[in-house]
Amino acid sequence: MIDRSLVGEVLAGLSYLPSVAILGPRQVGKTTFVKTLVAQLNKPSVYLDLEYFADRVKLQNAPDLYFQEHQNEIVILDEIQRMPELFPLLRSMIDQHRQPGRFILLGSASPDLLRQSSETLAGRIVYLKMHPLHYREISTVQITYQQHWLRGGFPDALLAPNDKAAELWFRGFVQTYVERDLPALGLPATPDTTRNLLRMLTNVQGGLLTYSDLSDSLNISQPTVKTYIGFLESAFLIRRLEPYFANVSKRLVKSPKLFFTDTGLLHHLMGIQNFEGLQGNIGLGRSWEGYVIQQIIANLRSDVEPYFYRTKDKTELDLVLVQNTQVKMTLEIKYGNNPNTSRGNTVAIEDLEAKQNLIVTPQADDYWLRSNLRVCNIATVWRYLGNEGLLADS
Template sequence: MIEREIATELRERFRRYPFVVVTGPRQSGKTTLCRSVFEQTGCAYVSLDALDRRAQAEADPRGFLASLGTPAIVDEVQHVPDLFSYLKELADLDGRNGQYVLTGSENLKLSGTVRESLAGRASQLRLMPFSLKEMRMAGASTSFGEVAYSGFYPRIINERLEPREVLADYFELYVERDVARMGGVGNLSAFRQFVALCAGRVGTLLDLTSLSDDVGVARSTIRNWLTVLERSYIAFLLAPHHVNVRKRLVKSPKLYFYDVGLVSYLLGIENSRQLVTHPLRGPLFENIVVSEAVKHCYNRGREPRLTFFRDSRGLECDLLYERGHGINAIEAKSGATVTSEWITRMGRVAATVRSITEQTIVYGGDTAMTWRDVGIVPLEGLAEALTGFDSGTQP
């Protein structure tokens, strides 16, 4: 079993806060992470996925927590949201750090479960499916075709399972359990169609009217369903870049999925060979690049500061990765042959967005190079490029 990139940050946060909340998609490895990190500390463990333990926590929360003791891991805590008020009470009485690790498969900030009473007492981390680096550590291929087909869920990678079978079960379980529990989705059949249509729109500007027309539901319903996808860590929106932050909020964002394998499943892709000539090869490659940047930030305990650039003349850049010392403009190109046109367009973007201090092209080839100050890296070189930019050194 490999150690996840976020493990060091988890240990440090637990030392500094009474509670650490670890959220992320189902099957991203939250339970395995927490139990492996704290297995030597005598940390108790309970899962609220188990109906009997959930009933106990709902009926007698004080007794439940007293019997559990500290330190402890409470898994899938979103099932008993009222537990947070009792946790707050314990934190105030005890005053120690390192009391509870709470995990959940919802974005608790979006769901409103983590109430203001936990402000200053809880630190939230997000665990996504494997990064490309973690896939390599697990012995899996990081070639575009294999990655886009299998995705990043640890169970598929570690057990060498057939992705379509696992992802079919995963999606049905997600719809039947998480979506139904969160509420707001009356027509599950239409919701399934909506998610499949979203998969076909990865890397494109969000068009609520088009989705509304295609699914046959109101725009307000589409907005609500997008929130469900965000709450459950299935999809996320990337805002457009603008110097005026308020204007970013009124421009159309782009839509991506956290796991590209789920996108391939929803598109009906049956094997990795289909991805060589698939019409959505480019957007799928772009989805990997953008989601990898998101994971890179989350694994280091940071909120991503990511946008994309597009102007009225059609000049665009897939990803602007921002840190305090500047912006790395990142373009995703699934082709294996570097062209001068790629470099020229990157130069035009850099001349337009003055705060860009570095330029990176992630491409479908396997050799890293530099061309006119533009770093060109294969897919598996992206993490190293981001780390280099984080530290202020050239890749």
């Protein structure tokens, strides 16, 4: 099993708060992680899978009695979004017998979609996000960045014995998400519409999200498209990266950029089945950009906000990291080990006045390209992020 970087935050939450919620996409490894972690703690636990009929029955008639009987154990509730009606009861149980680490909630939906929990468990819970396996987690095992980039970070796909097995896993994963999981979360789209939307979004990867184009292609209204995309984001399949507004005198782009949170899923939807196919694909550069952005965001401190920067006259940077309202670092992401920068990159760096500016490549040696711009690679970028205090464990 690959060690997950979230362990420190989970242990800290369990030592202080009555409940900890670990949220992330399906099949990302939440259940395996928690079962392994709890087995190492000196406290008994009980596990309930709320998608399993027998476990749901235990909570249908007298859930308050069940929780009282297990009040001295860690109660793990998996796929909590299946029974959101439990949240008011959890608040009551916590207030009656408040102690650290009573409940661990696992879910495949964002806190925004679990609105009842955020309203009823305020002050009693911390929400932590589990990303697909990221670069710093897999760098300790024999997995190359190329394999990680191609297959993404879902454990069953990344660790599959070959590319064909990974492709078969993704086929079943997408089918289950489209036909069962997203409708269960409340997505009103038909499975065919959802599939078409996902495929269209692969063409938007790394680009500005224009709802009108998607609306016209799918023959549905723009508000409906926004709703569907909101559900995909709440299920952790995609990310909308917002633009950074730093200079009111500039004509700034206001639309978000869209990225798939896992490049393995992106490549499956694009029909890419091996690294050679990825190398020859027109979307190579945007896939690399999304891969690097996901790896960095998955490792940021909770007080660091990621953005991109772009003006109407093509002044742009791929990633802007803001902490305490200050731009701490900018990053331009290039697929190539002899990167060049545009005039727009230079102007953007001057606009934002960050202390550290990087170009992230696959394998280039680290060197100064200019006095205010350093080239690095996917293996060394962490040193500079850590030096600026931007990493979760720095």
